[in-house]
Amino acid sequence: MPSDADSDSDFDPLEELASLPTLAHPTVSPDGDRVAYYHDVTGRNELHVLDVETGETERWSDGEVPRNARWYIEWDADGERVFFHDDEGGNEQNDIRAIDPDGTVETVAESEGQNAIHDVDPDGEFLVVGSSRGGQMNVYRHELGGDAVERLTDYDRAVWSSTLSPNGDRIAYSTNETDDYDNKDVYVASVDSLAEDGPAGGPEDASDARNLGIGETGAEAVAVDWGPDGERLLVSDNTEDLTRCGVYDLTDDSVTWLGDLEHEEHPECFGEDGDVVVASRTRDAATVPVVYDLETGEGRELDLPEGVADFGEAGKSVIDADRVLLKHTTPTRRPDLLAYDLSDDTTETLVAAEYGPFSPDDFADVEYFTFESDGVPKALAEAVEHDPYETLEIGALLYDSGERPSPLVVMPHGGPRARDSKAFDLYAQVLAQRGYSVLKVNYRGSTGRGRGFVEELHDDWGGAEQGDVAIALERVLDEREWVDDDRVAVFGGSYGGYSAYWQLVQYPSLYDAGVAWIGLTDLEEMFETTMPHFRTELMEKYLGTPADAPDLYRERSPITYAENLSAPLFMIHGVNDRRVPVSQARLFRDRLKELGYEEGETGDFEYEELGEEGHASSDIDQKKRMFRLLVDFLDRRV
Numbered sequence: 001m002p003s004d005a006d007s008d009s010d011f012d013p014l015e016e017l018a019s020l021p022t023l024a025h026p027t028v029s030p031d032g033d034r035v036a037y038y039h040d041v042t043g044r045n046e047l048h049v050l051d052v053e054t055g056e057t058e059r060w061s062d063g064e065v066p067r068n069a070r071w072y073i074e075w076d077a078d079g080e081r082v083f084f085h086d087d088e089g090g091n092e093q094n095d096i097r098a099i100d101p102d103g104t105v106e107t108v109a110e111s112e113g114q115n116a117i118h119d120v121d122p123d124g125e126f127l128v129v130g131s132s133r134g135g136q137m138n139v140y141r142h143e144l145g146g147d148a149v150e151r152l153t154d155y156d157r158a159v160w161s162s163t164l165s166p167n168g169d170r171i172a173y174s175t176n177e178t179d180d181y182d183n184k185d186v187y188v189a190s191v192d193s194l195a196e197d198g199p200a201g202g203p204e205d206a207s208d209a210r211n212l213g214i215g216e217t218g219a220e221a222v223a224v225d226w227g228p229d230g231e232r233l234l235v236s237d238n239t240e241d242l243t244r245c246g247v248y249d250l251t252d253d254s255v256t257w258l259g260d261l262e263h264e265e266h267p268e269c270f271g272e273d274g275d276v277v278v279a280s281r282t283r284d285a286a287t288v289p290v291v292y293d294l295e296t297g298e299g300r301e302l303d304l305p306e307g308v309a310d311f312g313e314a315g316k317s318v319i320d321a322d323r324v325l326l327k328h329t330t331p332t333r334r335p336d337l338l339a340y341d342l343s344d345d346t347t348e349t350l351v352a353a354e355y356g357p358f359s360p361d362d363f364a365d366v367e368y369f370t371f372e373s374d375g376v377p378k379a380l381a382e383a384v385e386h387d388p389y390e391t392l393e394i395g396a397l398l399y400d401s402g403e404r405p406s407p408l409v410v411m412p413h414g415g416p417r418a419r420d421s422k423a424f425d426l427y428a429q430v431l432a433q434r435g436y437s438v439l440k441v442n443y444r445g446s447t448g449r450g451r452g453f454v455e456e457l458h459d460d461w462g463g464a465e466q467g468d469v470a471i472a473l474e475r476v477l478d479e480r481e482w483v484d485d486d487r488v489a490v491f492g493g494s495y496g497g498y499s500a501y502w503q504l505v506q507y508p509s510l511y512d513a514g515v516a517w518i519g520l521t522d523l524e525e526m527f528e529t530t531m532p533h534f535r536t537e538l539m540e541k542y543l544g545t546p547a548d549a550p551d552l553y554r555e556r557s558p559i560t561y562a563e564n565l566s567a568p569l570f571m572i573h574g575v576n577d578r579r580v581p582v583s584q585a586r587l588f589r590d591r592l593k594e595l596g597y598e599e600g601e602t603g604d605f606e607y608e609e610l611g612e613e614g615h616a617s618s619d620i621d622q623k624k625r626m627f628r629l630l631v632d633f634l635d636r637r638v
Contacts, residue, residue, distance in 0.1 A: 002357045011357070013433040014631060017426060018624040019043070021354050024069040026312055026327065026337055029079045030122075032272075032319045035350065036060075036082045037337070038069040040620055045069045047082060047099060050350060052319060052339065057351075064097075064105045067619040072313050074117045076144075077124035083108065083117055090614030091576040092531075096129065096142075109142045109149075114531060114578075119164040119171075128152070128162055128171065128191075137533040139173060141195055152194040153209075154202035158533035163223060163315065164191070165230045172223040172233055177201070177211075181541045182455065184220040186212045186235060188250065212248060214255060215239035219451065223248075224267050225315035228274040234267045234315075241450040245279045247294065258292045259299060264448055265290065268311040272321045276342065280309065282448035285368050285397055285421045289326060291342050303345040304328055308423035310335070325350075329424045331366040331399075364399040364432035366422055371396065375444070375464030377471045383506040383561040389464040392456070395442045396472045397421075398480075399428050403435035407487035407638050408476065410439045410503070410511075412469050414494035416457055416542075419446040426623075427630075434631050436638075437483060439476055443468035458542055459549075461523070462502050462556035469499060470507045486512065487638050491630065493517040493616060494580060501558035501588065508566040513637040515570045515630060518580050518615055521559045521588040524550075529581045562591045568637045569605040572629060574613035582609060606633060 002011075024045075026037040035050045045068065047061040060082070071085035071094060085094035096109035096117055109115055113132035118139065120127055127142045134151070137158040141150045153159050155175045162173035171191050176183045187200065189209035194200055200209035214221035215237040225234040233248040235255070245267040246257045259265050264282040268289075271278065275295065281288045289309040292299040302309070307330035311317045317325040322343040329335040334353035341347070375389035397420055400406070409431050413420045420440040428438045442448070443465035445457025457465055477485045490511050492500040497519020504514045520526050524546045527539045539545075546553045554560055569592075573585035589599070589607050597604040608629055613622055 002359065002362050014430055014627050015624065016356050016358070017430050017433065018627050019620060020334065020356050020358075020426075022069070022618060023327070023335065023337055023351055023353075024618065025072040026325055027073055027075060027082075027316045028319055028325055029075050030077060031079060034079065035325060035337075036073055036075060037351075038065070038073070039351075040069070040618075041354070043620055045619060047073070047084065049082075049101070052350065055350070058101065060099055060101050060103060062103055064099055064103060067622070068614075068617045070616075070618060071116070074120055074313075074316075077120055077122050083120070083127070085116065087614075089576040089612040090574060090617055091578050092614055093578065096127065108144060111149075114533075118162045118173075121164060121168040122166060123168055125168075128164060130159060130161070132532055135532050136536070138199070138201075139171070141191065150195040151199045151202075152189075152191070154199040154205075156201075156536075158537050160533075160537075161222075161224075163226060165226050166228055167230060170230070172226070174220075174222045175201070178217055180218045182218050182220070182451075182458075184222065186214050186221045186223045186233070186248075188212060188223075188233070212253070214246075214248065225269050227270050228272070232270075232274070234270055234277060236265075236267050238451040241452050243451070245277060245292070247277065256294075256297070258297065259290075264450060267314070269315045269318055269324070271324075271342070272318050278311065278317075278324055278342075280311065285366075285395060285419070285442070287421060287423075289340070302340060302342075304340075304347075305330055305333075306422065307331070307333070308421050329353075331397075331422050331424060332360040332363040334424045363424075363429050364401055364438075367398045367400070368422070369396055369398065370394065371472065371475050373444075373464075373468045373471045375467035375471075377467055377474055377507065377510075379470055379474065379507040379510050381506055382508060382564045383502075383558075384462065384555060386463060386467065389444075389467070390456075392444055392453075392468075394444065394468045394472065396475075397440045398476060399432050399438040400482075401432040401435050401437045403437070404482050405484035405487075406437045406482055407435065407489070407634075408439060408473075408483050409436045409634070410441075410469065410473050410488065410490045412441060412443070412490070412492040412496040412499035412503075413446070414492065414496045415447075416445050416461075416465070416495040417447055417454060418495075419448045427627075430627050430631065431634075434635070436489075436634065439472060441469045441472040459544070459552065461498070461542060462506070462558075466499060466502050466506055469503060470510060473510055489513040489515065489634055489638050491515040491517070491634075492519065494519065497580070498558070504567060504569060505558050505561040505564040508564055511567050513568045513570075513634065515572065515633060516585075516588075517572045517626075518574060518577055519571075519584065520580055521557065521584045523553045523557045525587060526580065526584060527553070529583060531578055534579055559588050559591050562588060563595050565592065565597065565604070568633075570629070570633045570637075571605065571607045572610065572626070573608075574610045574615060574617070576612070576614040579615045585609070601636065
């Protein structure tokens with residue numbers, strides 16, 4: 001707790017932490033002189049615009065943009081407006097609107113389903129939008145200043161992103177037309193051929209869309225940025241297991257690969273002159289920015305403290321010939337918005353993080369450690385027994401709250417294709433301020449370790465990855481005598497919520513309480529009710545379909561083993577969640593009632609539905625509500 005708050009009886013660390021302003025989605029204007037970003041410094045998320053040279057900031061919105069800053073923003077071609085995503089109560093069924101400096105808002109793309117801006121025509125004539133209006137996520141061209149909408153792609157698998165060439169006549173995108181669900185290929189086509197001759201992937205496809213054939217079938221190739229000459233693409237591929245960056249030359253269909261494959265590297269952008277490439281390197285739990293000289297192929301890490309650097313949306317972070325925009329954070333330092341000069345490795349802080357009554361010294365630092373795991377802990381598996389899996393090295397992060405003895409909260413990450421890192425984590429710090437130490441585990445299936453490590457989770461949800469989490473907990477309990485093994489809880493959201501449910505029914509002897517937030521409980525019902533692109537790119541990719549694998553869907557659903565619950569459980573779910581519908585929580589609640597479990601503050605489980613909220617929220621008031629629910633339950637039950 002901050003020292004200056006010791007004598008203040010009204011000081012509430014939770015309230016103060018939740019109220020710390022958060023900056024999101026910084027995006028450089030087309031001419032590089034301004035940065036648009038979301039910031040909730042007023043207590044509500046608003047759109048701000050920063051003049052890079054003067055440092056002056058102007059707020060464009062006054063309640064017109066969403067309270068939840070989940071979705072990114074884009075500049076229009078002339079820098080006169082900013083496009084943003086707007087949904088209803090966090091349901092992610094976005095319409096796309098534009099706002100100008102006077103706060104005037106215009107709707108530019110509106111339809112049923114989820115809509116996401118992919119790119120803006122450099123001549124300002126149209127937007128390229130990903131939309132699930134036709135079922136699957138495909139690409140559409142929306143005329144600006146009119147109502148014309150043309151479908152550009154018609155694939156059975158999702159097209160997650162696309163990017164326009166510098167003159168707007170060609171488009172690069174990634175999707176999969178093979179029978180291998182792990183595959184992803186890069187395509188390039190002329191925009192006019194897609195619009196006039198029939199969308200690529202459609203039954204009457206007459207477009208000039210062409211698969212560039214990057215990497216082997218079963219690997220994933222993605223295009224993220226065009227070179228300023230319009231003849232090169234910045235791409236990634238994981239054929240060699242670790243993701244690497246490359247420059248694809250469209251004049252001779254050749255690829256120049258960068259790096260030495262010692263670490264995963266993901267491309268971010270070309271430099272303004274096209275002579276360098278900026279990438280993000282994953283090293284243990286850190287994300288380190290790297291710049292490559294394309295003439296020599298040599299790369300160097302940027303001079304920043306170990307932590308996590310975030311460039312935001314690919315290709316939208318170049319300020320000028322020397323400088324790029326990035327956010328940088330460490331476990332104890334909140335994100336600063338920086339302009340990094342590649343020519344002399346100097347940084348300028350454009351927007352410094354605010355700390356309120358806190359300082360970095362008030363926050364719990366992270367210990368990163370690794371351990372060997374075969375996916376089968378010592379604890380009895382009461383849902384599904386497994387033979388030992390391949391022994392792998394697993395990474396974990398431990399926050400020490402300083403409390404002695406300390407209760408512990410195990411916090412599995414979501415995704416599952418994600419990872420925990422050395423970034424500032426507000427949830428972990430809230431728990432640490434309340435005296436709870438926190439354990440995070442980058443179980444098999446997490447990112448940053450290569451394609452093979454990710455694919456360990458295929459056909460095995462609720463298997464070895466959950467064993468990795470339990471083994472990490474057992475390791476901490478064995479080696480850190482200051483952890484109280486009678487006060488251990490599990491808390492997670494989304495796939496982390498699935499993990500919370502699963503840990504409680506699979507390894508109930510390890511836990512004294514659990515909080516499952518927006519988590520999955522019934523996999524078959526999830527398959528039927530989630531959005532189409534999550535159905536194919538999450539459920540089918542990892543598990544197949546319920547028709548193809550009915551036993552797997554039943555066996556790895558926490559609801560199948562609800563009777564194993566032996567510790568107090570708190571279920572929390574947003575009513576507007578379209579990724580993981582609220583029916584997932586309701587089904588588990590109803591099953592517990594059928595089994596005779598009692599609901600209530602002194603009962604076997606507690607239940608809360610969050611109104612005006614979908615799949616989590618960044619809104620300050622909604623964060624406060626979530627933090628209050630979480631710590632109140634843990635304080636009472638743990």
